Structure formats: C-alpha cells, structure tokens
Amino acid sequence: MTGLSSTCRKASTEMAGIVIAGAGQAGVECAFGLRAAGYAGEVTLIGAEPGLPGQRPPLSKSYLKSRGTEAPLPFRGAALYDRQRIGFLAGCALRGIDRGARRLALSDGRALDYDRLVLATGARNRVLPLPGFGPGEVLGLRDLADADMLIARLPGLRRLAVIGAGFIGLEVAAALAGSGIAVTVLEAGPRVMARAVSAEVSAWFERLHRGMGTDLRLGVEVARREPGAVVLADGTRIAADAVLVAAGVVPDTNLAAAAGLATGNGILTDDLHRSSDPAIFAIGDVAMAPNRWAADPVRLESVANATEQARRVAAHLAGKPVPDPAVPWFWSHQGAGRLQMAGLARPQDASRVIEDTGEVLVVERHRGGRLVALETVNALRLHMAARKAIAPERVPA
Amino acid sequence: MVQVHFVAHDGTRTSVEAEAGTSIMAAAVANGIDGIVGECGGAAMCATCHVYLDPADAARVPDRAEIEEEMLDSAAAEVTGFSRLSCQITLEPGLDGLVVHLPQSQH
Ligand code: FES
Numbered sequence: 107m108t109g110l111s112s113t114c115r116k117a118s119t120e121m122a123g124i125v126i127a128g129a130g131q132a133g134v135e136c137a138f139g140l141r142a143a144g145y146a147g148e149v150t151l152i153g154a155e156p157g158l159p160g161q162r163p164p165l166s167k168s169y170l171k172s173r174g175t176e177a178p179l180p181f182r183g184a185a186l187y188d189r190q191r192i193g194f195l196a197g198c199a200l201r202g203i204d205r206g207a208r209r210l211a212l213s214d215g216r217a218l219d220y221d222r223l224v225l226a227t228g229a230r231n232r233v234l235p236l237p238g239f240g241p242g243e244v245l246g247l248r249d250l251a252d253a254d255m256l257i258a259r260l261p262g263l264r265r266l267a268v269i270g271a272g273f274i275g276l277e278v279a280a281a282l283a284g285s286g287i288a289v290t291v292l293e294a295g296p297r298v299m300a301r302a303v304s305a306e307v308s309a310w311f312e313r314l315h316r317g318m319g320t321d322l323r324l325g326v327e328v329a330r331r332e333p334g335a336v337v338l339a340d341g342t343r344i345a346a347d348a349v350l351v352a353a354g355v356v357p358d359t360n361l362a363a364a365a366g367l368a369t370g371n372g373i374l375t376d377d378l379h380r381s382s383d384p385a386i387f388a389i390g391d392v393a394m395a396p397n398r399w400a401a402d403p404v405r406l407e408s409v410a411n412a413t414e415q416a417r418r419v420a421a422h423l424a425g426k427p428v429p430d431p432a433v434p435w436f437w438s439h440q441g442a443g444r445l446q447m448a449g450l451a452r453p454q455d456a457s458r459v460i461e462d463t464g465e466v467l468v469v470e471r472h473r474g475g476r477l478v479a480l481e482t483v484n485a486l487r488l489h490m491a492a493r494k495a496i497a498p499e500r501v502p503a
Numbered sequence: 504m505v506q507v508h509f510v511a512h513d514g515t516r517t518s519v520e521a522e523a524g525t526s527i528m529a530a531a532v533a534n535g536i537d538g539i540v541g542e543c544g545g546a547a548m549c550a551t552c553h554v555y556l557d558p559a560d561a562a563r564v565p566d567r568a569e570i571e572e573e574m575l576d577s578a579a580a581e582v583t584g585f586s587r588l589s590c591q592i593t594l595e596p597g598l599d600g601l602v603v604h605l606p607q608s609q610h
Binding site: 180 | 532533535541542544545546548573574576610
C-alpha cells in the first residue's frame with residue numbers, strides 16, 4: 107500500500123474498505139479521523155485536485171494578500187498518509203456510483219469497490235447565466251487553482267469587479283485593498299452578507315470596506331459584460347479589466363442524484379450523516395443534515411461543520427461512540443474586522459446590539475424570545491463563550 | 504533553517520527543520536506532527552494548535568499578543584503559563600532548537 111499516488115489509480119485491491127470521495131476539509135478529516143478512532147481496514151481518499159489536499163480559508167485571505175507567497179497549509183503532511191495508511195488518489199474525480207455493486211467509476215476509467223462510501227464532494231461556484239459570465243470568461247475563488255489564476259491576473263490589473271458581497275467577495279476586496287487595484291463590489295441584495303448576519307453587522311462591514319477604498323454598490327442588478335466593463339440592468343457601466351464572481355456555491359449533488367440518492371439543496375442525510383442508502387454517507391458542504399440548532403435540515407458551508415461531520419462519521423464507522431455535535435460556528439476575516447458567528451440565525455430573527463464601540467460590535471439574535479446566535483466583531487472571548495452557551499433548538503430522541 | 508523539537512504527550516520526540524518565517528504550527532502540520540491540528544489555518548480562530556513551551560525556552564519566545572490570550576481561553580487542554588498558540592509564533596533563527604510540548608488533545 108502506498109500513501110500518495112500521483113495518478114488516478116487504486117493502490118491496493120485486497121479489500122474494499124471505506125472510500126471517501128472528495129479531499130477537502132471534510133474528506134481529509136474523515137480519513138484521518140477513521141485512524142484516530144481505531145479503524146484498521148482500508149481507507150482510500152480520492153481528490154479531484156492535483157497535489158496534497160490543503161486548507162482553503164487562507165486562499166481568499168493571506169494567500170491572496172501575499173500574492174501566493176504565504177502558501178496555504180496541507181491538512182496533513184505527505185508522510186502522515188503513509189504512516190496512517192491512507193491511500194490517496196490525487197487528480198482523480200468520481201464519475202459514477204453503482205450502488206448495487208458498491209462500485210465507483212473514476213475519471214481515468216477505472217473502477218473502485220467500496221464497503222462504505224463517504225461523499226465529501228463539496229460545492230461548485232455558482233455560474234451566472236449572463237452574457238460574458240461563462241466559464242473561462244470570469245474568475246472565481248474556491249480552490250488553489252482558482253486562487254493562482256486570480257493572483258496571476260493581478261500584475262498590471264487596474265480595476266476588478268467582484269460580483270457578490272458575501273464572505274468570499276468581501277475577503278477578496280479586503281485582501282486587495284491598498285494594492286493599487288480599484289475594487290468594485292456589486293451586490294444584488296440591500297446589504298452585505300445578508301443571508302448570514304444581522305443588519306447591524308452588515309452595516310459595520312459596509313463602513314469598513316468603504317473606508318478601505320472599496321467601491322461597494324448594493325441593490326444593483328448585473329446584466330452583462332462588455333469589453334472592459336460590467337453593465338448593470340439600469341445601463342450603468344462599471345469599468346473592470348477583470349471580473350470575479352463570488353455569488354455563492356451550489357452543492358455537487360449530480361452524481362448522488364444520478365445514483366438515486368435523495369437530494370435537495372444537498373445530499374439529504376439523517377442525524378448520523380447517512381444518505382438514503384445506509385452504505386453511503388455525506389458530509390461537509392455537500393450534505394443537507396438535521397441540526398440541533400435548527401428546526402429544519404440545513405446545509406452549512408464551514409470548516410467547523412466539515413470537521414465535525416467528518417469526525418462523527420469516522421467514529422460511527424469505527425464502531426466508536428459518536429461525539430455530540432457542537433454549536434455551529436463560522437468566521438471571516440476582512441481587514442480590521444474579525445467576524446465570528448456562533449449558532450444559526452435566520453435573516454428574520456430579531457437582533458439586539460449588546461456592545462458597539464466602533465471597533466467592537468456584539469449582536470445577539472433572538473427567535474421567540476430565545477438566544478439563537480451571537481455575532482461578534484473583534485470580540486473573541488464572547489464568541490468562544492457563546493459556543494458553549496447557545497442552547498439547541500431541538501434535541502433528537 | 505530553524506530546528507524545532509516536538510515532544511508528544513506520550514514523551515515521543517520528533518525534530519523538524521523549517522524555514523525561518525514559518526509558524527510553529529505550519530512546521531508541525533507540514534511534517535505530520537500528530538498533536539497539532541491547526542484547523543483554522545493559523546487565523547487564531549480555533550485553538551487547535553495549542554502547545555506548551557519548554558520552561559527553559561519560554562524566555563526567548565516573544566510574549567503572547569492579546570488575540571492569542573483571548574483564544575487560549577478556549578483551548579481543549581489545560582492552559583498554563585507556558586501555553587501558546589503555535590500558529591502565532593514565527594520561527595526565527597533566534598528560536599533554533601526550541602522545544603515544545605504537545606497537549607493530550609486539541610478537541
Ligand atoms: S491554527 Fe487555529 S488558532 Fe492556531
């Protein structure tokens with residue numbers, strides 16, 4: 107058995123074991139989590155990207171800001187794959203799932219058998235169905251290749267238009283602030299990060315970004331591209347030499363749906379992250395799972411969620427007690443703003459400002475008189491306390 | 504290159520060499536040191552890179568910044584006067600030969 111394999115090929119054929127498809131945070135954590143939980147059988151991890159799987163959050167932050175010199179970390183060093191007997195197939199994508207035969211089709215045409223399959227295939231950048239916004243015409247930022255492509259475009263770039271004022275779009279704007287590149291952020295909604303945070307936190311970050319020189323335009327509808335410009339629905343031309351689309355992601359459910367698994371906004375799972383086929387699990391950005399902090403199943407895009415679901419599935423598959431889920435949490439780092447969220451708020455939940463010093467902002471979110479989330483800007487201790495204190499919405503039987 | 508010695512909770516010692524300018528956490532992860540996770544990638548957001556400085560070395564490491572103090576409060580293992588977030592310590596030639604001890608768990 108070899109650890110790293112540069113080609114898309116099965117390293118050993120003795121027994122099927124557990125196959126994990128997708129080598130992002132969830133997939134890698136699950137593979138190593140199986141060993142940590144004492145699982146002794148075969149573990150094979152397949153990743154569509156070339157090279158050793160690495161962290162993504164720094165791509166839109168320190169990696170971009172340092173123009174690629176602060177390389178993002180691999181989740182685990184290469185030596186650890188050998189030592190922990192994780193068979194890793196790099197540059198190898200899943201093409202099909204034959205659930206009857208428990209056999210996977212891989213992108214190089216080979217087949218791979220599994221006893222248990224963990225789908226951690228993540229999500230793809232949303233593509234805008236607009237003229238001039240097709241693949242290859244605009245930049246995106248999700249994986250290392252995306253980040254390298256963006257960085258390669260920066261020298262000589264004068265104006266960048268960013269479509270979408272979510273976490274990624276704003277992190278990019280902050281990382282490029284002061285670089286001499288004029289950044290315009292175009293957002294269809296009335297405020298930044300509207301799906302994720304309260305109006306108060308949105309306003310705090312709108313001030314921050316405008317103060318850093320970003321041209322932030324809210325409530326605008328993008329219509330098309332023309333050479334050197336993005337054109338809005340009202341005819342306004344925004345000069346731009348390059349366009350980055352950061353308009354959210356869509357979960358990669360096509361293969362799962364084609365294999366007959368139940369899907370919606372993600373692959374549907376139960377409390378133990380099992381899909382509608384008990385031999386197949388789904389974790390991370392691709393999974394839509396019940397959550398104790400929400401009334402209905404949710405699909406969460408966060409490092410914390412990916413690692414937690416990975417560890418729970420690893421424990422379950424190793425026959426160990428499954429650790430309890432923790433309060434969901436998220437972070438974003440934009441310029442002088444370190445934003446953390448604990449708990450799951452919905453846009454309509456009430457907000458109550460607890461502290462607002464200009465530098466620090468603390469906002470509680472309430473639903474039916476109950477604290478459901480805490481949003482903090484530059485207030486780590488309160489965030490950490492909230493991660494212990496926010497009570498679940500429901501406790502499964 | 505700067506050398507760092509990691510002493511696991513069970514006493515196993517692993518020495519790694521890293522380029523000056525990398526963090527201790529980055530050096531550990533790149534070299535497959537088990538006891539350091541580094542879940543947030545060094546953003547001081549997760550406290551899964553908690554280490555203890557060897558008492559003999561504590562004086563030559565720069566003091567904790569406020570953000571590190573705040574974050575250490577939530578480390579999984581016991582926090583002592585020698586506790587540090589290893590992502591916040593940059594390896595410089597002056598830290599060559601540093602000995603750090605790993606906690607039993609980061610979660
Ligand atoms: S790596 Fe997350 S706090 Fe150090």
